Amino acid sequence: MIMNKEFFLLRTFFTTALLICVITLFYSCKKDGELMKATExxxxxxxxxxxxxxxxxxxxxxxxxxxxxxxxxxxxxxxxxxxxxxxxxxxxxxxxxxxxxxxxxxxxxxxxxxxxxxxxxxxxxxxxxQSEEDIPENHRLQAIFYTNDILPDSIGFQVYGVHYDPNTFELLGVDTLATYPKIKKGELSEFMLIEDNPDPSIVYYFFQPLDVNTQQALPNQAVPFDPVNYSGVLFPIETGATGTEKHYINDISATGSPEFFDITSIRLISY
Missing domain, CATH: 2.60.40.2890 (Domain of unknown function DUF5300)
Structure with missing residues (x-):
């Protein structure tokens, strides 16, 4: 009987203590009568x-x-x-x-x-x-940025993969790897997924700027894109310093005048 009484008193003590803790915690999470949210x-x-x-x-x-x-x-x-x-x-x-x-x-x-x-x-x-992108092997995310005064305030831009026979150099095909419909001067373009085959004997990479309204090649280019005659401006596709970079940003620069200009592209940053 004494054991039952001691057990009852002990259980009552712990129940009361637990209730006090819960009430204390409840009121500590209130401010002016309102429940306070935990800081996220x-x-x-x-x-x-x-x-x-x-x-x-x-x-x-x-x-x-x-x-x-x-x-x-x-x-x-x-x-x-x-x-x-x-x-x-x-x-x-x-x-x-x-x-x-x-x-x-x-x-x-x-x-x-x-x-x-x-x-x-x-x-x-x-x-x-920078979200978690699923970038396949032998691919990169490519963006374009330019501030050149010779080029218009907005341009389109295309990157091509041109396939030649490594022995005869005969044109086998042309793939349009990426199309940027409109890039504003001084603003970073969107990142586009581009295949980058590391073997230059299989694929050569070219680019050309486009008129944003017609989506045709900008006129007055010194070296227009003509893969049949191996004419055009090469797009640098080499990997970055560590070889693990997946984001690439290239610049476009032009020399001459709007009436007749030559263009080049270099990698600004890769990460």
Whole structure:
């Protein structure tokens, strides 16, 4: 009988203690009578690529400093408090503290991978999202960027894979690998999936700018694209420094005048 009484008292004690803890926790999660939501966090990762090796940037997300000196090729990540709707991102010049980007973006999940690109040493960087892409083997994501004054304010752009017989050099076929209907001067194009066969004896790569209205080749090119006669401007398709890069950004430059010009393309950045 004594054992039952002691067991009853012990059970009552623990039940009461548990009830007190629950009530305390309930009221500690209330403010002015309202339930408070737990603070959500988001893991921000950002990588910087710049044509100016000395450039450095400060990254602030929702008033929280993710990195105060992000240099070319550098990466930073941090858990920051997540705002209810849009996430406020500020990019500053590390040396002058000048605000270069002030924007808000939606981040639906708990992680975000961003890339900061400065494609011209004289221009502000741009911020692009980087989702988890399924990029097949022997393919790349290719974007185009240009600021050349000879070229129009907007152009179309096509990349071709031209197949020649390695022995006779006879034309076997032409594949249009990517078409960019409209690229605005000073703005990064979308990334397009392009096959990049590493053997140049099988496929040669060419490109040409297009008129945005007609989607035909821009007139007045010094070397028009004519695969039958092996005429055109080669598009550089070599891999990046590490051989593992999957994102490539190429520049387009022109010399001469709008009435008669020659064009070239070089890789600006790969990552």
């Amino acid at each position: 966090v988001v893991n921000i990762s950002i990588t910087s690529f710049s044509t100016d090796a000395a450039a450095a940037f400060a990254v602030v997300v929702n008033d929280d400093v993710v990195e105060d000196s992000l240099y070319n090729g550098g990466s930073a990540s941090k858990l920051v408090a997540k705002a209810e709707s849009m996430q406020h991102i500020i990019i500053k010049d590390h040396f002058t503290d000048a605000v270069l980007i002030d924007t808000s973006i939606a981040i639906p999940g708990k992680t975000a991978s961003l890339t900061l690109l400065q494609l011209n040493a004289d221009s502000d960087p741009i911020l692009v999202g």
